[in-house]
Amino acid sequence: MSQSFRQPEILELARQQGKVTVEGLAAHFGVTVQTIRRDLADLADSGRLERVHGGAILPSGVSNIGYEDRRSLNREAKAAIAEACAKAIPENASVFLNIGTSTEAVARALLHHRNLMAVTNNMNVANILAANPDCQVIVAGGALRRTDGGLVGTLTMRTIEQFRFDFAVIGCSALDEDGDLLDFDIQEVGVSQTIIQQARKTFLVSDHSKFLRGAPVRIASLSEIDTFFTDRPLSPALSTRCREWGTKTVICGG
Secondary structure: HHHHHHHHHHHHHHHHHHOOOOOOOHHHHOHHHHHHHHHHHHHHHHOOOOOEEEEEEEOOOOOOOOOHHHHHOHHHHHHHHHHHHHHOOOOOOEEEEOOOOOHHHHHHOOOOOOEEEEEEEEHHHHHHHHOOOEEEEEEEEOOOEEEOOOOEEEHHHHHHOOOOEEEEEOOOHHHHHHHHOEEHHHHHHHHHHHHHHHHEEEEEEEHHHHHHHOOOOOEHHHHHOOOEEEOOOOHHHHHHHHHHHHOEEEOOOO
16 A cells, blocks of 8 residues: 555544554554655644654644544544443432543433433534423523534533532543643633532543643643543553542443
């Protein structure tokens, strides 16, 4: 397979998996590791990938991956994370779900919960939960972001402040080694911070691809999260921090 055919497939694998390795790509394409290193160097030089030890990841930046692309990333892992998160939310509870494909997965996992009040700034979540007749759905006002069906801005934050949720389920765009949750949109970050303030318990749902990415705006620390649902173990250093903070980590199969 020529370089012109390999490189688009390498990019697609990086989008699907979050990270690609030299050894894995060499086996996948049946070429030498030197050939793959040249491909990764070319992709890094053009800004399409970022080199890391042993492979490459999607580049950090100031804009997020397209929403439809994010929906297809790590779909099975997101479903497993969502099921575990939904099991931790009892019936007869109030819950907030924010913007993101992982929170949409949680909404689908809540379709059989009874006597649930769900508040959201995610039009997709509202449409999913509308199929549950035992769930009261409340949509926070705000400016509609057409790219992902999110509602953001001051009006959204003021609406959220009227509630005190039993549970909040939030996502993030990236998670760094210090345990900081990161995102791209400063308006969305303000909304997420308000959600955390108004929740008795906060759950973070995020698959391993977020460990490999960067984003410019800080939402909060994992120390402010009660339970973190993910699909792969954290690094030893971050696991230690979570234990010190009292943040429970649930590793979900997928």
